[in-house]
Amino acid sequence: MDLKAKVAGLQDFYLISLYSITRAFRRPYYTKEMIEQMDYAGAGSFVIVLLVSLFIGMALSLQLSAELSALGLKMYTGRVVGLSIIKEIGPVAIALSFTGRVGAGIASELGSMQLGHQIDILRVHGVDPIKKLVVPRVISALVMLPVLTLIGDAISLFGGYYIAVFVSHQSGAFYWSQIREIMDFETMTTGTVKPFIFGYLISCISCYTGLSTRGGAIGLRRSTTTAVVSSIIIIIVTDFVLTRVLLYAFGMSV
Amino acid sequence: MIEFQDVKLAYGNNVVLNGLNFRASFHEKVAILGGSGMGKTTILKLLLGLAVPDSGRVMIDGRDISEMTSEELRKARMKFSIVFQEGALFDSLNVKENIAFALREYTDYSEEEIDRRVRELAGRLGIEHALLLMPEELSGGMQRRVAIARSLAAGDPRMMLYDEPTTGLDPLTAANICNLINELSEGEPPQRMGLIAVTHKVTDAVKIAERFVYLRDNIVFDGNIRDLINTSNAELKDFIAELFIKESYHFGR
Numbered sequence: 001m002d003l004k005a006k007v008a009g010l011q012d013f014y015l016i017s018l019y020s021i022t023r024a025f026r027r028p029y030y031t032k033e034m035i036e037q038m039d040y041a042g043a044g045s046f047v048i049v050l051l052v053s054l055f056i057g058m059a060l061s062l063q064l065s066a067e068l069s070a071l072g073l074k075m076y077t078g079r080v081v082g083l084s085i086i087k088e089i090g091p092v093a094i095a096l097s098f099t100g101r102v103g104a105g106i107a108s109e110l111g112s113m114q115l116g117h118q119i120d121i122l123r124v125h126g127v128d129p130i131k132k133l134v135v136p137r138v139i140s141a142l143v144m145l146p147v148l149t150l151i152g153d154a155i156s157l158f159g160g161y162y163i164a165v166f167v168s169h170q171s172g173a174f175y176w177s178q179i180r181e182i183m184d185f186e187t188m189t190t191g192t193v194k195p196f197i198f199g200y201l202i203s204c205i206s207c208y209t210g211l212s213t214r215g216g217a218i219g220l221r222r223s224t225t226t227a228v229v230s231s232i233i234i235i236i237v238t239d240f241v242l243t244r245v246l247l248y249a250f251g252m253s254v
Numbered sequence: 255m256i257e258f259q260d261v262k263l264a265y266g267n268n269v270v271l272n273g274l275n276f277r278a279s280f281h282e283k284v285a286i287l288g289g290s291g292m293g294k295t296t297i298l299k300l301l302l303g304l305a306v307p308d309s310g311r312v313m314i315d316g317r318d319i320s321e322m323t324s325e326e327l328r329k330a331r332m333k334f335s336i337v338f339q340e341g342a343l344f345d346s347l348n349v350k351e352n353i354a355f356a357l358r359e360y361t362d363y364s365e366e367e368i369d370r371r372v373r374e375l376a377g378r379l380g381i382e383h384a385l386l387l388m389p390e391e392l393s394g395g396m397q398r399r400v401a402i403a404r405s406l407a408a409g410d411p412r413m414m415l416y417d418e419p420t421t422g423l424d425p426l427t428a429a430n431i432c433n434l435i436n437e438l439s440e441g442e443p444p445q446r447m448g449l450i451a452v453t454h455k456v457t458d459a460v461k462i463a464e465r466f467v468y469l470r471d472n473i474v475f476d477g478n479i480r481d482l483i484n485t486s487n488a489e490l491k492d493f494i495a496e497l498f499i500k501e502s503y504h505f506g507r
Binding site for chain 1: 304344355
């Protein structure tokens with residue numbers, strides 16, 4: 001691919017990202033499509049979020065209990081598990097799961113529609129594919145990824161609680177008091193800002209790669225892989241940048 | 255009148271159209287012939303503004319479509335209806351919803367009115383028994399019929415565009431689709447609805463078209479059925495001969 005095509009592709013991505021927000025406020029509103037997408041992205045992802053979060057919470061609690069007990073600080077397991085889950089691991093792990101399920105789904109669905117000329121049919125009939133296909137997917141990701149992250153965080157904390165109390169024999173009341181203590185404005189903001197941005201990035205990347213699919217089954221494989229791999233890299237890089245920015249914004253020194 | 259003026263288009267290093275010049279009236283019945291990757295479908299996409307030429311102009315009724323506003327382009331597109339290869343039906347909608355798609359998007363018709371119009375079109379195209387089926391449950395021929403019904407529901411087009419209308423169909427179904435295409439474009443010019451069909455099946459092309467264009471980077475042949483049969487172009491002769499032989503095998507001759 002030459003430089004000109006790459007620049008054009010980047011421009012298309014920026015435009016899709018921009019229009020997915022600006023056109024959301026213009027008629028017609030595709031409410032039915034939006035609800036369908038929320039059901040697919042949100043309710044449909046619940047089981048995977050439940051499993052991923054539960055086992056991450058339990059594994060983290062198990063590991064930290066062992067390490068902290070060597071230092072004589074086992075009672076602080078809840079605090080470290082809570083901070084790790086709410087600020088970092090929860091948003092990133094759920095976003096990665098969301099990419100694997102929803103991002104790949106969006107890219108392959110839109111890619112298949114592109115190859116099957118269904119996108120062309122929409123345009124011929126005067127329907128804006130961005131409004132009908134991209135806006136509902138971006139909005140649903142913006143709403144559902146934060147919701148899933150909140151649910152996932154809660155499940156992880158319960159998983160951590162189970163290990164801390166029933167395996168590591170710590171005080172349950174003290175575990176929850178530690179969690180309550182860390183739930184200040186700064187922690188909650190960090191934990192809820194990230195999923196919004198991750199949801200936006202995943203949906204925009206997936207919609208763009210889907211709509212730019214060319215070249216049959218191989219092209220579909222390529223665009224789905226690109227959507228997932230790009231999203232994973234972008235999520236992890238953005239997480240680092242956001243962490244730095246938020247620490248700075250809250251005036252915390254490193 | 256539609257017109258292509260010195261249209262050039264390349265996908266990367268692959269030159270698809272190299273200075274295409276072509277004119278046709280809305281009531282003409284044109285078949286654009288050519289092998290795979292020769293830019294046949296691209297011509298239809300250019301005509302509808304779904305693809306943009308690298309250079310040259312695509313004109314509809316004397317206006318360059320690249321200079322039209324989105325509303326003007328929408329109105330220009332309303333002059334055509336397109337049926338893509340294999341139908342391009344929306345997988346998530348059943349047959350009835352597919353046909354009603356444009357009516358729901360464009361009009362303020364009540365559900366009763368939409369239902370009446372869909373049933374009327376379905377009856378005309380012989381698909382009334384399949385209204386509640388999903389696209390995956392339809393045969394290839396039925397998918398084309400539903401696609402034609404959907405394209406007609408969008409309005410009252412002056413010209414139909416068919417992208418490989420009979421590819422992948424058995425000879426009997428292909429003949430039925432050809433008959434249907436002829437029924438839709440019956441009558442005398444200039445009142446009748448014209449068509450442009452891009453295809454590599456010459457035997458089907460001669461059933462539905464009166465003018466034949468052979469494409470290879472550019473137009474290398476443009477004429478009627480008599481000119482086509484008597485062509486001196488060696489490549490076109492081979493193209494026609496090979497396809498006739500293939501078709502003969504289909505019928506066991």
